[in-house]
Amino acid sequence: MRAVCWYGKHDVRVQSVPDPKILNPRDAIVHVTSTAICGSDLHLYNGTIPTMQKGDILGHEFMGEVVETGSEVQNLSVGDRVVVPFAIACGNCFFCQKKLWSLCDNSNGNAAVADMMYGYSGSALFGYSHLFGGYAGGQAEYVRVPFADVGPMKVPEGMSDEQVLFLSDILPTGFMAAENCNIQPGDTVAVWGCGPVGHFAIQSARWLGAERVIAIDHYPQRLALAREEAQAETIDFSKENVSERLQEMTGGRGPDACIDAVGLEAHGTSPDAIYDRIKHAMYLTTDRSHALRQAIYCCRKGGTVSVPGVYGGFLDKMPFGSAFAKGLKMAMGQTHVHRYMEPLLHRIQGNGQAGFDPSYIITHRMELKDAPRAYEMFSGQQNDCFKVVLKP
Amino acid sequence: MPRPTTTVENFPAPPAHRTKLPPEARMPIPRSGEPDAPKNMARWDRLASIAAGAAMAGYGLVRGKLSGLALAGFGSALVYRGASGRCECYRALGVSTAKRPVATAVPAQEGVRVERSLAINRPPQELYDFWRDVSNLPRVMRHLKSVESREGERSHWVADSVMGETVEWDAEVFNDRPHEMIAWRSLPGGDVDTAGSIHFRSLGHERGTLVEVSMKYTPPGGKLGATVASWLGQGLQQKIDDDLRQFKTMMEAGELPTTSGQPSGRR
Numbered sequence: 001m002r003a004v005c006w007y008g009k010h011d012v013r014v015q016s017v018p019d020p021k022i023l024n025p026r027d028a029i030v031h032v033t034s035t036a037i038c039g040s041d042l043h044l045y046n047g048t049i050p051t052m053q054k055g056d057i058l059g060h061e062f063m064g065e066v067v068e069t070g071s072e073v074q075n076l077s078v079g080d081r082v083v084v085p086f087a088i089a090c091g092n093c094f095f096c097q098k099k100l101w102s103l104c105d106n107s108n109g110n111a112a113v114a115d116m117m118y119g120y121s122g123s124a125l126f127g128y129s130h131l132f133g134g135y136a137g138g139q140a141e142y143v144r145v146p147f148a149d150v151g152p153m154k155v156p157e158g159m160s161d162e163q164v165l166f167l168s169d170i171l172p173t174g175f176m177a178a179e180n181c182n183i184q185p186g187d188t189v190a191v192w193g194c195g196p197v198g199h200f201a202i203q204s205a206r207w208l209g210a211e212r213v214i215a216i217d218h219y220p221q222r223l224a225l226a227r228e229e230a231q232a233e234t235i236d237f238s239k240e241n242v243s244e245r246l247q248e249m250t251g252g253r254g255p256d257a258c259i260d261a262v263g264l265e266a267h268g269t270s271p272d273a274i275y276d277r278i279k280h281a282m283y284l285t286t287d288r289s290h291a292l293r294q295a296i297y298c299c300r301k302g303g304t305v306s307v308p309g310v311y312g313g314f315l316d317k318m319p320f321g322s323a324f325a326k327g328l329k330m331a332m333g334q335t336h337v338h339r340y341m342e343p344l345l346h347r348i349q350g351n352g353q354a355g356f357d358p359s360y361i362i363t364h365r366m367e368l369k370d371a372p373r374a375y376e377m378f379s380g381q382q383n384d385c386f387k388v389v390l391k392p
Numbered sequence: 393m394p395r396p397t398t399t400v401e402n403f404p405a406p407p408a409h410r411t412k413l414p415p416e417a418r419m420p421i422p423r424s425g426e427p428d429a430p431k432n433m434a435r436w437d438r439l440a441s442i443a444a445g446a447a448m449a450g451y452g453l454v455r456g457k458l459s460g461l462a463l464a465g466f467g468s469a470l471v472y473r474g475a476s477g478r479c480e481c482y483r484a485l486g487v488s489t490a491k492r493p494v495a496t497a498v499p500a501q502e503g504v505r506v507e508r509s510l511a512i513n514r515p516p517q518e519l520y521d522f523w524r525d526v527s528n529l530p531r532v533m534r535h536l537k538s539v540e541s542r543e544g545e546r547s548h549w550v551a552d553s554v555m556g557e558t559v560e561w562d563a564e565v566f567n568d569r570p571h572e573m574i575a576w577r578s579l580p581g582g583d584v585d586t587a588g589s590i591h592f593r594s595l596g597h598e599r600g601t602l603v604e605v606s607m608k609y610t611p612p613g614g615k616l617g618a619t620v621a622s623w624l625g626q627g628l629q630q631k632i633d634d635d636l637r638q639f640k641t642m643m644e645a646g647e648l649p650t651t652s653g654q655p656s657g658r659r
Contacts, residue, residue: 001655003655005656005657007657013657015657017656018655020654020655021654023650023652023653024648024649025646026645026646053656053658054657055658055659056657057655057656090641090644090645091645092644092646093644094599094600097513097598105641106640106641106644106645107645107649108649109648109649111637112637124649133651135651136654136656140655147645
């Protein structure tokens with residue numbers, strides 16, 4: 001089969017590789033019909049996530065048709081159309097039973113390494129480095145899905161791939177980011193980063209009752225999308241001072257909740273952002289955390305900082321004193337996708353109310369063989385390229 | 393959902409009674425540093441220690457100066473060590489020059505001992521049942537090649553050793569409390585002297601079972617082997633941790649995660 005393989009920084013290639021096989025009784029093989037490139041794939045593309053190996057198959061947003069099931073998979077049949085959560089969860093451990101699916105104890109076969117790095121290991125993820133299990137990803141014609149009796153959700157008749165594909169990651173991720181804000185009536189939520197996750201966080205904050213949502217970015221197209229599709233007010237950080245603007249807009253009180261949907265490769269023009277870039281270029285820091293610093297600094301006293309953006313290592317110059325002084329709550333982590341798939345499917349369908357078709361965020365539809373060009377474009381032209389869907 | 397703010401009205405009532413855990417029922421293994429730790433030095437060893445220590449102390453005192461004083465201190469420690477018959481260094485290294493008692497598989501103060509525990513999200517009965525059938529163990533313990541049940545409570549174990557060699561021994565279960573604990577020890581004549589126990593204790597509150605493993609063994613190669621192995625004691629601990637984790641995953645997920653055999657663009 002053909003698959004998108006990682007070979008190093010800015011080097012992905014479409015290669016012929018063997019078809020995946022069932023390796024465990026709870027596995028299934030899925031023929032991929034649609035797969036997307038995620039903003040977090042760009043961290044791999046830019047070489048900022050450790051423990052990647054040359055030849056690893058990328059991709060954690062995918063869906064398709066079941067073509068084979070292991071002996072223990074009773075809930076799926078050959079021919080079922082499924083969308084697959086990017087976090088791999090066994091369903092039976094202490095964490096899965098508490099519905100903390102992305103913290104599954106058993107899916108990461110390399111947990112000992114992650115234990116050493118993080119204290120304890122989270123769940124495995126598809127196509128996201130050996131630290132997270134080293135599982136081959138779904139930017140391929142076929143993919144092996146472990147614990148297929150727990151993760152994949154069947155797609156109802158009559159729904160298109162593009163309507164449900166984003167249930168695999170970014171829609172639940174944006175939603176969890178907003179849910180973590182514990183939004184109360186009248187709340188203002190500020191969102192750093194208006195990429196797909198930030199955009200869906202804005203939408204979700206609205207659904208959960210936020211009075212106002214303020215979107216922060218520097219790409220005009222992304223800000224426009226947040227204004228037009230999600231009724232957000234916007235701040236262009238390249239033109240305005242974010243913290244002053246936020247103060248003005250909230251009567252000096254600050255946003256009730258701040259969402260960092262940027263993660264470890266924050267852009268920015270402030271002194272600390274430049275300092276980060278230099279340190280990172282000299283391999284003196286792992287994460288460039290300008291967005292998170294600003295979110296903490298701008299949040300109102302007693303507010304919540306919610307972090308769907310990915311961080312991997314040690315953060316420098318974190319204003320923890322500010323977080324402490326203001327009594328902030330913080331919530332973060334990989335998304336417990338399994339929790340949100342059904343409710344968000346309902347939201348998409350509408351069920352009596354107006355539905356939500358998330359496919360409007362797709363700007364590029366390409367063939368799998370064009371993946372290298374797609375990565376280059378998504379990485380380099382973030383203004384015009386919002387979301388790429390690949391069709392194997 | 394977040395818990396509502398605590399007020400006088402909704403202040404949680406203290407629990408009516410504490411969950412009582414079953415009494416500690418470990419194998420009695422003396423810990424190092426305990427005052428009644430057994431003597432681990434032979435008579436010749438003790439006399440040599442006293443003689444050398446006295447000489448050193450004497451020379452040190454005659455010599456004076458700071459270095460002499462230090463030598464005197466070290467010498468008197470040797471005298472004490474010889475007089476008491478207990479050597480902390482030997483204990484730390486897991487060796488002894490004293491005569492072994494005959495009855496136990498591994499003399500209390502020798503060999504390597506590791507105690508580890510892990511919470512597993514299954515009921516004690518299930519975990520006990522898996523472990524009670526010793527032929528299951530190679531499925532979760534990488535270094536075991538095979539374990540066969542023999543007549544009665546006996547079994548035959550084959551394990552990987554260093555340099556591609558294998559070691560074999562017979563063992564018997566000498567204590568068995570269904571759904572609570574199993575204790576075993578090797579029988580004389582094998583390549584390895586080992587003893588161990590596993591306890592299963594329900595944690596309640598849907599938190600599964602606390603599994604506690606205590607293992608002690610004298611590896612092949614007698615005292616020298618024991619010494620080397622005690623240096624590698626961390627390695628043994630890691631191995632038992634790995635085995636426990638695999639046991640946990642096998643019991644919880646029903647299979648062990650793997651990626652070997654999956655496609656990649658490596659060539």
